[in-house]
Amino acid sequence: MDQYLEQPSAWATLGLLVLVLILLIRSFMLSSKLKRLRRSYTQFMEGTGVEELESVIINLKQRLDMQEEGQRNLKQTVQSLGDTLRQKKGNVGIHRYNAFAERGSDLSFSIAVVNDGEDGMVLSGIHGREQTFLYAKPVKDGKSEYPLTPEELEAISLASRQGS
Known part of the structure; x- marks a missing residue:
């Protein structure tokens, strides 16, 4: 038998035998891990009514x-x-004033109704002893094509501050 082990082909055969044995053991270990993974997968998917995880992922996506x-x-x-x-046009500013400084009280008014961009209108009422005059002016960007009085500008300013 010693003569047989001294031959190079005997060592090669013995090495291959050991290698096959190691690979066989490794194969059994991998098979065992695969069984555990399948068991875990089965438990995970149990009760979902879904056969494939891929369809669950597609549905979620x-x-x-x-x-x-x-x-x-x-x-x-x-x-x-x-x-x-x-x-x-939801911002409203009201400015009351006395149009005639020598007599009367703050019965005159300017009301501005504008949006955040100061677009809208201003309505002014000038109250005198005998009558009241009403004026309406369109407003665009805080300005009008008609001259605005300081009281009307104050009403627009009050309305703009309300929107801020």
Whole structure:
């Protein structure tokens, strides 16, 4: 037998035998790990009614895409509502004053109704002893094509500060 082990082919055969034995053991170990993974996968998927994890992931991706689209739509709607709200003529400023300093009281007035961009109108009432005159002037960017009195400018300023 010693003569047999002295031959190089005997060593090669013995080395290959050991290598096969190591690979066989490694194969059994991998098989055992695979069984544990399958058992874990089966427990994970148990009760879901789903056979494949891939279909679950695809379904989740589709739902996520739908939610992102809905969020984009909501963001656009909120932005549109904000733009519309800024255009509404909801800022009101009232300035009362005495148009005739020598007599009377603060019965004259200027009312400005403007949006955040100072677009809207100003309405002034000049009260005298016998009658009251009303004047309406359109306002664009805080200015009018008709001359604005200091009282009307004050009413526009009050309305603009209300919107801030």
